[in-house]
Protein backbone atom coordinates (compact mmCIF):
# COMPACT_ATOMS: atom_id res chain seq x y z
CA UNK A 30 0.00 0.00 0.00
CA UNK A 31 1.41 3.41 -0.88
CA UNK A 32 1.73 5.93 1.90
CA UNK A 33 -0.59 8.95 1.82
CA UNK A 34 1.09 12.23 0.94
CA UNK A 35 1.04 15.05 3.45
CA UNK A 36 -1.49 16.89 1.30
CA UNK A 37 -3.79 13.86 1.18
CA UNK A 38 -3.57 13.47 4.94
CA UNK A 39 -4.34 17.14 5.46
CA UNK A 40 -7.40 17.00 3.23
CA UNK A 41 -8.68 13.87 4.96
CA UNK A 42 -7.96 15.27 8.43
CA UNK A 43 -9.79 18.51 7.65
CA UNK A 44 -12.74 16.43 6.41
CA UNK A 45 -12.87 14.77 9.84
CA UNK A 46 -11.04 11.48 9.18
CA UNK A 47 -9.70 10.61 12.63
CA UNK A 48 -7.00 8.20 11.40
CA UNK A 49 -5.71 10.93 9.10
CA UNK A 50 -5.67 13.41 12.00
CA UNK A 51 -3.57 11.03 14.08
CA UNK A 52 -1.22 10.16 11.20
CA UNK A 53 -0.74 13.81 10.24
CA UNK A 54 -0.08 14.77 13.85
CA UNK A 55 2.56 12.04 14.24
CA UNK A 56 4.34 13.12 11.08
CA UNK A 57 4.44 16.73 12.20
CA UNK A 58 5.66 16.06 15.75
CA UNK A 59 8.30 13.66 14.47
CA UNK A 60 9.36 15.78 11.51
CA UNK A 61 9.18 12.61 9.40
CA UNK A 62 8.13 12.95 5.76
CA UNK A 63 6.95 16.39 6.84
CA UNK A 64 8.35 19.63 8.17
CA UNK A 65 8.89 19.50 11.94
CA UNK A 66 5.90 21.38 13.38
CA UNK A 67 5.29 20.01 16.87
CA UNK A 68 2.60 22.51 17.91
CA UNK A 69 0.51 21.88 14.82
CA UNK A 70 1.14 18.14 15.14
CA UNK A 71 0.10 18.16 18.78
CA UNK A 72 -3.19 19.85 17.95
CA UNK A 73 -4.03 17.23 15.32
CA UNK A 74 -3.17 14.49 17.79
CA UNK A 75 -5.32 16.17 20.40
CA UNK A 76 -8.28 16.32 18.01
CA UNK A 77 -7.91 12.61 17.25
CA UNK A 78 -7.54 11.82 20.97
CA UNK A 79 -10.77 13.69 21.73
CA UNK A 80 -12.40 11.01 19.60
CA UNK A 81 -10.64 8.20 21.50
CA UNK A 82 -8.24 7.26 18.70
CA UNK A 83 -5.98 4.77 20.59
CA UNK A 84 -2.61 5.78 19.10
CA UNK A 85 -3.47 9.47 19.43
CA UNK A 86 -4.47 9.02 23.10
CA UNK A 87 -1.27 7.10 23.70
CA UNK A 88 0.98 9.68 22.03
CA UNK A 89 -0.76 12.58 23.76
CA UNK A 90 -0.32 10.73 27.06
CA UNK A 91 3.44 10.55 26.56
CA UNK A 92 3.62 14.18 25.45
CA UNK A 93 1.59 15.23 28.50
CA UNK A 94 3.81 13.28 30.90
CA UNK A 95 6.95 14.64 29.23
CA UNK A 96 5.69 18.22 29.04
CA UNK A 97 6.28 18.17 25.30
CA UNK A 98 4.09 20.81 23.57
CA UNK A 99 1.69 20.38 26.48
CA UNK A 100 1.83 21.32 30.13
CA UNK A 101 3.43 18.47 32.05
CA UNK A 102 0.75 16.59 34.01
CA UNK A 103 1.22 12.95 34.99
CA UNK A 104 -2.35 12.37 36.18
CA UNK A 105 -3.74 13.67 32.89
CA UNK A 106 -1.18 11.51 31.08
CA UNK A 107 -2.28 8.39 32.95
CA UNK A 108 -5.93 9.14 32.23
CA UNK A 109 -5.13 9.51 28.51
CA UNK A 110 -3.10 6.29 28.50
CA UNK A 111 -6.01 4.54 30.21
CA UNK A 112 -8.31 5.75 27.42
CA UNK A 113 -5.88 4.29 24.88
CA UNK A 114 -5.90 1.03 26.86
CA UNK A 115 -9.70 1.00 26.98
CA UNK A 116 -9.75 1.57 23.21
CA UNK A 117 -7.66 -1.61 22.88
CA UNK A 118 -4.05 -0.43 22.47
CA UNK A 119 -1.78 -3.32 23.55
CA UNK A 120 1.17 -1.04 24.22
CA UNK A 121 -0.94 1.31 26.38
CA UNK A 122 -2.08 -1.74 28.36
CA UNK A 123 1.48 -2.97 28.75
CA UNK A 124 2.71 0.42 29.98
CA UNK A 125 -0.09 0.83 32.53
CA UNK A 126 0.24 -2.74 33.76
CA UNK A 127 3.99 -2.21 34.17
CA UNK A 128 3.57 1.07 36.07
CA UNK A 129 0.95 -0.46 38.38
CA UNK A 130 3.06 -3.56 39.10
CA UNK A 131 6.15 -1.43 39.73
CA UNK A 132 4.48 1.13 41.99
CA UNK A 133 1.95 -0.98 43.91
CA UNK A 134 3.05 -4.62 43.61
CA UNK A 135 0.45 -7.15 44.67
CA UNK A 136 -2.47 -4.75 44.33
CA UNK A 137 -5.07 -5.65 41.67
CA UNK A 138 -5.08 -2.87 39.06
CA UNK A 139 -8.35 -1.42 37.71
CA UNK A 140 -10.01 -2.96 34.65
CA UNK A 141 -9.42 -1.32 31.26
CA UNK A 142 -13.04 -0.19 31.17
CA UNK A 143 -12.41 1.88 34.32
CA UNK A 144 -10.16 4.41 32.62
CA UNK A 145 -10.86 7.08 35.25
CA UNK A 146 -9.53 4.83 38.04
CA UNK A 147 -6.03 4.47 36.59
CA UNK A 148 -4.38 7.71 37.75
CA UNK A 149 -5.23 6.78 41.36
CA UNK A 150 -3.87 3.25 40.89
CA UNK A 151 -0.31 4.34 40.17
CA UNK A 152 1.79 5.71 42.98
CA UNK A 153 4.07 8.23 41.30
CA UNK A 154 5.81 9.15 44.51
CA UNK A 155 7.11 5.62 45.02
CA UNK A 156 8.17 5.44 41.37
CA UNK A 157 10.27 8.58 41.84
CA UNK A 158 11.91 7.56 45.14
CA UNK A 159 15.72 7.85 44.94
CA UNK A 160 18.45 5.63 46.37
CA UNK A 161 21.32 7.46 48.12
CA UNK A 162 24.12 8.96 46.02
CA UNK A 163 27.75 7.94 46.63
CA UNK A 164 30.73 10.11 45.68
CA UNK A 165 33.41 8.22 43.73
CA UNK A 166 35.64 11.11 42.66
CA UNK A 167 35.70 14.91 42.78
CA UNK A 168 37.79 15.62 39.69
CA UNK A 169 35.98 14.76 37.56
CA UNK A 170 32.84 14.74 39.68
CA UNK A 171 31.64 11.12 39.63
CA UNK A 172 28.63 9.86 41.56
CA UNK A 173 27.14 6.38 41.80
CA UNK A 174 23.63 5.19 42.64
CA UNK A 175 23.17 1.57 43.60
CA UNK A 176 19.90 -0.03 42.49
CA UNK A 177 18.77 3.15 40.75
CA UNK A 178 16.48 1.10 38.49
CA UNK A 179 14.63 -2.14 39.14
CA UNK A 180 15.41 -5.27 37.08
CA UNK A 181 11.96 -4.80 35.49
CA UNK A 182 12.88 -1.29 34.36
CA UNK A 183 16.19 -2.53 32.93
CA UNK A 184 14.40 -5.30 31.05
CA UNK A 185 11.80 -2.89 29.73
CA UNK A 186 14.49 -0.61 28.29
CA UNK A 187 16.41 -3.51 26.75
CA UNK A 188 13.17 -4.74 25.19
CA UNK A 189 12.42 -1.26 23.82
CA UNK A 190 15.88 -0.98 22.26
CA UNK A 191 16.29 -4.50 20.89
CA UNK A 192 15.51 -4.59 17.20
CA UNK A 193 16.09 -0.82 16.83
CA UNK A 194 19.88 -0.79 17.07
CA UNK A 195 22.12 0.82 14.48
CA UNK A 196 25.81 1.60 14.44
CA UNK A 197 26.61 4.42 16.88
CA UNK A 198 28.11 7.61 15.52
CA UNK A 199 30.54 10.27 16.69
CA UNK A 200 30.77 13.97 16.00
CA UNK A 201 33.22 15.06 13.38
CA UNK A 202 34.80 18.09 15.05
CA UNK A 203 35.61 19.78 11.72
CA UNK A 204 32.16 19.60 10.16
CA UNK A 205 29.98 19.21 13.26
CA UNK A 206 28.20 16.29 11.57
CA UNK A 207 27.59 12.87 13.16
CA UNK A 208 29.62 10.26 11.31
CA UNK A 209 30.66 6.62 11.60
CA UNK A 210 34.18 6.20 12.92
CA UNK A 211 36.56 3.45 13.98
CA UNK A 212 36.68 5.02 17.47
CA UNK A 213 33.17 3.74 18.11
CA UNK A 214 32.10 0.31 16.96
CA UNK A 215 29.10 -0.46 19.18
CA UNK A 216 25.45 0.00 18.27
CA UNK A 217 22.76 2.17 19.84
CA UNK A 218 19.26 3.51 19.49
CA UNK A 219 17.52 6.58 20.80
CA UNK A 220 13.92 7.47 21.55
CA UNK A 221 12.26 10.58 20.19
CA UNK A 222 8.76 11.71 21.16
CA UNK A 223 7.23 9.23 18.70
CA UNK A 224 9.12 6.30 20.20
CA UNK A 225 9.06 7.28 23.87
CA UNK A 226 6.62 5.67 26.26
CA UNK A 227 5.56 6.36 29.84
CA UNK A 228 8.18 4.04 31.30
CA UNK A 229 11.00 5.90 29.58
CA UNK A 230 9.38 9.23 30.52
CA UNK A 231 9.33 8.10 34.14
CA UNK A 232 12.97 7.06 33.91
CA UNK A 233 13.89 10.51 32.60
CA UNK A 234 12.08 12.01 35.61
CA UNK A 235 14.17 9.79 37.86
CA UNK A 236 17.33 10.96 36.14
CA UNK A 237 16.19 14.56 36.62
CA UNK A 238 15.66 13.90 40.33
CA UNK A 239 19.09 12.25 40.60
CA UNK A 240 21.03 14.93 38.75
CA UNK A 241 19.03 17.99 39.80
CA UNK A 242 18.77 18.90 36.09
CA UNK A 243 15.38 19.13 34.36
CA UNK A 244 14.25 16.76 31.61
CA UNK A 245 13.91 19.79 29.31
CA UNK A 246 17.72 19.98 28.98
CA UNK A 247 18.18 16.26 28.32
CA UNK A 248 19.07 14.92 24.90
CA UNK A 249 17.20 11.96 23.52
CA UNK A 250 17.79 8.99 25.79
CA UNK A 251 19.98 6.33 24.19
CA UNK A 252 20.44 2.64 24.79
CA UNK A 253 23.89 1.37 23.86
CA UNK A 254 24.69 -2.21 23.00
CA UNK A 255 28.14 -3.79 22.81
CA UNK A 256 28.92 -7.23 21.47
CA UNK A 257 32.23 -8.92 22.23
CA UNK A 258 35.05 -6.71 20.92
CA UNK A 259 32.86 -3.62 20.33
CA UNK A 260 33.90 -0.43 22.09
CA UNK A 261 33.65 3.32 22.44
CA UNK A 262 37.26 4.56 22.54
CA UNK A 263 38.45 7.27 24.92
CA UNK A 264 36.53 10.47 24.34
CA UNK A 265 34.98 13.48 26.02
CA UNK A 266 31.24 13.96 26.15
CA UNK A 267 31.51 17.75 26.29
CA UNK A 268 31.21 19.57 23.00
CA UNK A 269 34.64 20.98 22.24
CA UNK A 270 34.26 24.76 21.90
CA UNK A 271 37.60 24.85 20.07
CA UNK A 272 36.46 22.48 17.30
CA UNK A 273 35.53 24.57 14.23
CA UNK A 274 32.40 22.55 13.39
CA UNK A 275 30.95 22.54 16.87
CA UNK A 276 30.47 26.20 17.77
CA UNK A 277 27.08 26.20 16.04
CA UNK A 278 26.13 23.04 17.91
CA UNK A 279 26.87 24.66 21.28
CA UNK A 280 25.05 27.80 20.19
CA UNK A 281 21.92 25.87 19.15
CA UNK A 282 21.78 23.19 21.81
CA UNK A 283 24.14 24.14 24.61
CA UNK A 284 27.06 22.39 26.28
CA UNK A 285 26.85 18.84 27.66
CA UNK A 286 27.10 19.34 31.39
CA UNK A 287 26.76 15.79 32.56
CA UNK A 288 26.44 12.16 31.51
CA UNK A 289 24.20 9.68 33.28
CA UNK A 290 24.78 5.98 32.65
CA UNK A 291 22.43 3.20 33.75
CA UNK A 292 23.81 -0.33 33.58
CA UNK A 293 20.98 -2.46 32.21
CA UNK A 294 22.68 -5.83 32.59
CA UNK A 295 25.81 -7.25 34.18
CA UNK A 296 26.15 -10.76 32.77
CA UNK A 297 29.20 -9.98 30.65
CA UNK A 298 32.96 -9.91 31.18
CA UNK A 299 35.12 -6.82 30.66
CA UNK A 300 33.14 -3.90 29.25
CA UNK A 301 33.96 -1.47 32.07
CA UNK A 302 33.56 2.28 31.78
CA UNK A 303 37.13 3.52 32.01
CA UNK A 304 38.20 6.96 33.22
CA UNK A 305 41.79 6.91 32.08
CA UNK A 306 42.80 10.32 33.48
CA UNK A 307 42.14 9.09 37.02
CA UNK A 308 42.98 5.40 36.53
CA UNK A 309 39.46 4.17 37.30
CA UNK A 310 37.51 1.33 35.74
CA UNK A 311 33.88 1.22 36.80
CA UNK A 312 31.42 -1.62 36.41
CA UNK A 313 27.85 -1.19 37.57
CA UNK A 314 25.60 -4.07 38.48
CA UNK A 315 22.27 -4.35 36.72
CA UNK A 316 20.20 -1.30 37.73
CA UNK A 317 23.16 0.72 39.09
CA UNK A 318 23.80 4.18 37.73
CA UNK A 319 26.83 6.40 37.35
CA UNK A 320 26.80 10.10 36.70
CA UNK A 321 29.71 12.34 35.89
CA UNK A 322 30.27 15.99 35.08
CA UNK A 323 31.85 16.84 31.73
CA UNK A 324 32.64 20.38 32.80
CA UNK A 325 34.33 21.78 35.88
CA UNK A 326 32.65 23.96 38.51
CA UNK A 327 33.19 27.02 36.30
CA UNK A 328 31.46 25.31 33.39
CA UNK A 329 34.69 24.78 31.40
CA UNK A 330 35.29 21.46 29.62
CA UNK A 331 36.92 19.09 32.09
CA UNK A 332 39.68 17.09 30.42
CA UNK A 333 39.76 14.72 33.38
CA UNK A 334 36.34 13.43 32.28
CA UNK A 335 38.09 11.51 29.48
CA UNK A 336 36.48 8.07 29.38
CA UNK A 337 35.80 5.01 27.27
CA UNK A 338 33.37 2.12 27.02
CA UNK A 339 35.68 -0.90 26.97
CA UNK A 340 34.83 -3.93 24.87
CA UNK A 341 33.16 -6.90 26.56
CA UNK A 342 35.35 -10.03 26.44
CA UNK A 343 32.33 -12.33 26.77
CA UNK A 344 28.58 -11.72 26.68
CA UNK A 345 26.84 -8.55 25.57
CA UNK A 346 26.58 -5.24 27.39
CA UNK A 347 23.46 -3.07 27.52
CA UNK A 348 23.76 0.45 28.86
CA UNK A 349 21.43 3.41 28.93
CA UNK A 350 23.14 6.74 28.33
CA UNK A 351 21.68 10.16 29.00
CA UNK A 352 23.56 13.29 27.97
CA UNK A 353 22.42 16.44 29.70
CA UNK A 354 22.93 19.96 28.35
CA UNK A 355 23.13 23.32 30.06
CA UNK A 356 20.10 24.78 28.29
CA UNK A 357 16.98 23.91 26.36
CA UNK A 358 17.75 23.24 22.69
CA UNK A 359 16.66 25.92 20.22
CA UNK A 360 16.47 23.18 17.61
CA UNK A 361 15.51 19.59 18.40
CA UNK A 362 18.32 17.17 19.08
CA UNK A 363 17.70 14.43 16.57
CA UNK A 364 21.06 13.15 15.44
CA UNK A 365 22.76 10.29 17.30
CA UNK A 366 25.88 12.07 18.43
CA UNK A 367 29.04 11.71 20.38
CA UNK A 368 32.39 13.32 20.10
CA UNK A 369 35.78 11.81 19.55
Ligand SMILES: O=C(O)CCC(=O)C(=O)O
Nearest residue numbers: 261266301302337338350
Ligand atom coordinates in the same frame (compact mmCIF):
# COMPACT_ATOMS: atom_id res chain seq x y z
O1 LIG B 1 29.91 2.20 27.49
C1 LIG B 1 30.34 2.83 28.43
O2 LIG B 1 30.63 2.28 29.50
C2 LIG B 1 30.55 4.32 28.31
C3 LIG B 1 29.56 5.01 27.42
C4 LIG B 1 30.03 6.38 27.07
O3 LIG B 1 31.18 6.65 27.02
C5 LIG B 1 29.07 7.47 26.81
O4 LIG B 1 27.85 7.23 26.74
O5 LIG B 1 29.53 8.61 26.64
